[in-house]
Amino acid sequence: xxxxxxxxxxxxxxVGDRVTITCRASQSVSSWLAWYQQKPGKxxxxxIYRASNLESGVPSRFSGRGSGTEFTLTISSxxxxxxxxxxxxxxxxxxxxxxxxxxxxxx
Amino acid sequence: EVQLVESGGGLVQPGGSLRLSCAASGFSFRDYAMNWxxxxxxxxxxxxxxxSGSGVSTYYTDSVKGRFTISRDNSKNTLYLQMNSLxxxxxxxxxxxxxxxxxxxxxxxxxxxxxQGTLVAVSS
Numbered sequence: 001x002x003x004x005x006x007x008x009x010x011x012x013x014x015v016g017d018r019v020t021i022t023c024r025a026s027q028s029v030s031s032w033l034a035w036y037q038q039k040p041g042k043x044x045x046x047x048i049y050r051a052s053n054l055e056s057g058v059p060s061r062f063s064g065r066g067s068g069t070e071f072t073l074t075i076s077s078x079x080x081x082x083x084x085x086x087x088x089x090x091x092x093x094x095x096x097x098x099x100x101x102x103x104x105x106x107x
Numbered sequence: 108e109v110q111l112v113e114s115g116g117g118l119v120q121p122g123g124s125l126r127l128s129c130a131a132s133g134f135s136f137r138d139y140a141m142n143w144x145x146x147x148x149x150x151x152x153x154x155x156x157x158x159s160g161s162g163v164s165t166y167y168t169d170s171v172k173g174r175f176t177i178s179r180d181n182s183k184n185t186l187y188l189q190m191n192s193l194x195x196x197x198x199x200x201x202x203x204x205x206x207x208x209x210x211x212x213x214x215x216x217x218x219x220x221x222x223q224g225t226l227v228a229v230s231s
Contacts, residue, residue, distance in 0.1 A: 036152075042223075044152065044218075049216075094164075095168070
């Protein structure tokens with residue numbers, strides 16, 4: 001199975017900050033990479049698909065880049081609603097795997 | 108509006124069985140692959156299983172192979188997960204998730220809709 005590794009595990013930031021989360025795959029997943037946001041007690045919500053495509057309704061302050069084995073999710077100006085945990089997911093095969101998550105917390 | 112509503116979770120003893128259901132509405136259920144994803148308390152997301160839109164193809168993560176069975180009834184717009192020989196490490200919230208792909212020709216994709224989850228607790 002393809003392993004996904006996110007960094008950092010926890011990120012402390014303030015409203016207005018630019019934040020970047022990195023996701024690395026153990027082998028190339030081309031651009032078959034999605035990002036999700038999850039808040040406590042809630043289901044994950046898709047943000048980005050195919051590495052850089054914004055899901056409908058997702059604010060434009062979210063952006064994704066990368067291909068192959070290295071990907072990033074950037075929030076250009078952190079808003080109060082953005083404090084949450086973020087997961088990357090590869091879908092290059094039927095065995096979809098997630099990164100371990102990055103918690104974005106208040107600094 | 109797409110809706111996915113899981114049910115069937117609860118407390119079960121180690122070695123026991125449980126069947127989860129996921130009732131789907133708001134989309135053409137038979138046209139999309141469906142997945143189960145779980146999240147142990149305080150942990151990350153783990154993909155568990157997928158079934159193609161036709162129901163012909165199924166896949167599982169290694170830790171549940173031979174114990175869990177995914178199925179679907181396209182006439183009832185319902186997804187199932189039969190869980191046998193349950194272990195403490197199966198304790199988690201189980202989400203059903205709609206695939207953007209149909210899965211009939213290996214075209215699996217990301218998950219665009221998720222249910223709210225149902226808690227499975229395995230303990231004596």
